[in-house]
Amino acid sequence: MLLIAALSGCAEHQPTASAPERADAPVADTPLAGPDPGLLMLLVPDGQKLSSPHVTAWIDAASEGGVRLQAVTDRQFLTLGPEALKYAGLVLPDVLHPIASEALLTAIRNYTNAGGNTLLVHDFGIFALDGNQKPTYPIPRARLSDMAGVDYGLYDVLREKSTVVGPVSAMRSTMRALQVPPGKSIPHVAETAPEGAAPAPSAAASAPEPAAGTAAAPPLEAATAYIPQSTPPSSAPADERQPVASMPGDVLETFSGYLLGGLSYSSFVTRGAYSGKTLATSPQAGLVAGVNKVGRGQVLFVNLPLTYLKVVRTDGLPLHGFLHYFANNVLQLPQLSAVPNGVAGLTLDWHLDSFTAQQPTLTLEKLGIFDDGPFSIDMTAGPDAVTDGDGKGWNLDNNPIAQDILRRFAKKGHAIGSHGGWNHDYYGLSADESNRATFLPYLEKNVASIRNTVSHGLRPYLGFTSAVPPAIPTILLPVVEKIRNFINWAFGPPMRQYSPPVGNNPTWAMDWLEQQGVVAVYFGGHTGLGPTRQYREGQLRNPGLWVFPVTPAGRYATFEEFQTNKVPKEEVINWYRESVDFAVNHNTTRMIYMHPNGANVWPDVLQDLLAYAKAKGPEQFRWYTMTRLADFMTTRQAVAWTEQRDAAGVSRFEASHPHSLDEMVWLLPKSRYVGEPVSTQGHVKVSDRGTHWAVKAGNTRRVAFTATALGGAPL
Numbered sequence: 001m002l003l004i005a006a007l008s009g010c011a012e013h014q015p016t017a018s019a020p021e022r023a024d025a026p027v028a029d030t031p032l033a034g035p036d037p038g039l040l041m042l043l044v045p046d047g048q049k050l051s052s053p054h055v056t057a058w059i060d061a062a063s064e065g066g067v068r069l070q071a072v073t074d075r076q077f078l079t080l081g082p083e084a085l086k087y088a089g090l091v092l093p094d095v096l097h098p099i100a101s102e103a104l105l106t107a108i109r110n111y112t113n114a115g116g117n118t119l120l121v122h123d124f125g126i127f128a129l130d131g132n133q134k135p136t137y138p139i140p141r142a143r144l145s146d147m148a149g150v151d152y153g154l155y156d157v158l159r160e161k162s163t164v165v166g167p168v169s170a171m172r173s174t175m176r177a178l179q180v181p182p183g184k185s186i187p188h189v190a191e192t193a194p195e196g197a198a199p200a201p202s203a204a205a206s207a208p209e210p211a212a213g214t215a216a217a218p219p220l221e222a223a224t225a226y227i228p229q230s231t232p233p234s235s236a237p238a239d240e241r242q243p244v245a246s247m248p249g250d251v252l253e254t255f256s257g258y259l260l261g262g263l264s265y266s267s268f269v270t271r272g273a274y275s276g277k278t279l280a281t282s283p284q285a286g287l288v289a290g291v292n293k294v295g296r297g298q299v300l301f302v303n304l305p306l307t308y309l310k311v312v313r314t315d316g317l318p319l320h321g322f323l324h325y326f327a328n329n330v331l332q333l334p335q336l337s338a339v340p341n342g343v344a345g346l347t348l349d350w351h352l353d354s355f356t357a358q359q360p361t362l363t364l365e366k367l368g369i370f371d372d373g374p375f376s377i378d379m380t381a382g383p384d385a386v387t388d389g390d391g392k393g394w395n396l397d398n399n400p401i402a403q404d405i406l407r408r409f410a411k412k413g414h415a416i417g418s419h420g421g422w423n424h425d426y427y428g429l430s431a432d433e434s435n436r437a438t439f440l441p442y443l444e445k446n447v448a449s450i451r452n453t454v455s456h457g458l459r460p461y462l463g464f465t466s467a468v469p470p471a472i473p474t475i476l477l478p479v480v481e482k483i484r485n486f487i488n489w490a491f492g493p494p495m496r497q498y499s500p501p502v503g504n505n506p507t508w509a510m511d512w513l514e515q516q517g518v519v520a521v522y523f524g525g526h527t528g529l530g531p532t533r534q535y536r537e538g539q540l541r542n543p544g545l546w547v548f549p550v551t552p553a554g555r556y557a558t559f560e561e562f563q564t565n566k567v568p569k570e571e572v573i574n575w576y577r578e579s580v581d582f583a584v585n586h587n588t589t590r591m592i593y594m595h596p597n598g599a600n601v602w603p604d605v606l607q608d609l610l611a612y613a614k615a616k617g618p619e620q621f622r623w624y625t626m627t628r629l630a631d632f633m634t635t636r637q638a639v640a641w642t643e644q645r646d647a648a649g650v651s652r653f654e655a656s657h658p659h660s661l662d663e664m665v666w667l668l669p670k671s672r673y674v675g676e677p678v679s680t681q682g683h684v685k686v687s688d689r690g691t692h693w694a695v696k697a698g699n700t701r702r703v704a705f706t707a708t709a710l711g712g713a714p715l
Helices: 053-065 074-086 102-113 155-162 172-177 306-311 317-330 355-366 400-411 424-430 436-454 474-491 507-515 559-564 569-586 596-601 603-615 626-637
Strands: 039-044 068-073 089-092 117-121 163-166 169-171 185-187 252-257 265-268 277-282 286-294 297-302 344-352 376-379 415-418 520-523 534-536 539-541 546-549 589-594 621-623 640-645 650-656 665-669 673-678 685-688 692-696 702-709
Touching (some): 039 074, 053 306, 053 317, 068 074, 089 102, 089 317, 102 286, 102 297, 117 317, 169 172, 172 569, 297 317, 344 626, 355 400, 355 596, 400 415, 400 436, 415 626, 424 436, 507 539, 520 626, 546 626, 559 569, 559 596, 569 603, 589 596, 673 685, 673 692
Parallel strands (some): 039 068, 344 376, 344 589, 344 621, 376 415
Antiparallel strands (some): 163 265, 169 252, 169 277, 640 650, 650 702, 665 692, 673 702, 685 692
């Protein structure tokens, strides 16, 4: 495999059974939408099924990041010729396309040299076909080494050592530009490459065994050294062709995982001088990522198995991050904001594990902690907490104090959910794919207990639980929202979120939760991402669910972990503040979590976080519950939009939604669009966000506005 040890946040990763793919879709040969300078092309082999998770993983990542991407077959791309330059850029993915013809590679070179921008990922086109139509590594290097700017795929020289495993490092400024939040990367510590490191097979190993000579491979030499450069914290395009000196305070950092520390990834060994901008490196492999000028175009080369990491290993952050960098830093594309009304924020998920949390919860409540928010609050409701019969649980059904706590929280607008499994530790440490019959009753009892506590028996029959009620006229949507809020206040909210004990999410549990109307789930994989889809073990599961990955502070994420491992309080304060700043600066959200027990020991740290967030103001930062964001992301998926540019370089944007575009905001980087965007529609509001123009659609089903592209080539 391409990866030896890169389970991002996967101390809580669970093996899963195979799941069926999405229903078969036609092969990707439908007509390409047309000329659109904001549309990315994902190059896939002729006949590729659109239903493949390896395709949908890229399309979903683009959509979640607010940009548009469409699969394009080899045949379509070859037919486009120079017309391909009228689209935003070309993505050459790993795993999907390990074999490529010379004609296709020539077309890719011609496109890039003529001014196209290309994202080249890992093993794309790594194989050629010999005279017997058998895949073989080209000699002496990968055929796209000239575009990458370094030699890689050195199978003729290195044989099985042509891929190696090691940490991946970048400057902190680049990590943030890659959407890596504070705590998901840690200071890099130099280390000596391990002798005889086991090589990781290529993702292309699913193809037939490549032909090769029989000579023994020489010993692995030290990888060529490359020096990572800083990424300016601005939407203004840095000159990607020139080195950028490190900014004051910028330091080299390494990808890290929750409870794991520094992560290791598989990359091709690289050789040769690199004249582009180095983004990320590995002491074992050399260049991991960089932007290289090729003719009039640019190539972002990423020497990581991005598709494999997201689809198979629950580590989607690298794919999302490098795709974002390509769209934002290389192309300066407009994006549809991933937060309601374009206002950034965080999700704070409270886990109420056992009866020991009752008094700390009451204490924090008296301190006014829960007057802030809204937060997500999930409880394990059974009478036991570690083993059956221990009597250490909340015993919610027979605990009027606990019942009142949850009801007060619901009245304040917090989202109340189930924390597993009736018995926290027993379920969390014992439930697996093989014992559904034993542990499903634990899930059922916990959900029923929470619902009976916070919701009136009539609540399930009153409706108003979906993100947007179907067939509601746009003009009535504000009224519908008021009705929904009143029903939730009077009859209690529906239970639509869930967090698993010990992060243990068997696939049968996720299937059952989806059937129960749960839309948001705390998740131990894909750590460091915002709300995302549940890709696990090669499949996209539960399309009705949004998973909320944990964002850690290095190895740890909760007060108890900080305290037990003697993390200085000041470091925790700074991490929380940096997390707020990251969300605001990148117009995004992340999920952090905590328990009342540990928070009660350091209430000053929690109060500092809440005060710091509040000081940003409601137009810059808000707290979001998991259900709130899940509903927004579901609504946002139905937005369709295009960009068309005229001969004068003026882009016309058109967007539509079957119900309403309310809360949708487009962010246009000033580095690409000069002057304030213009619309003749009175409900459209344009504001200046410093580095971006923000265009808010308003409560309408269709919207149109124009913006002038800086030096934009007419289409």
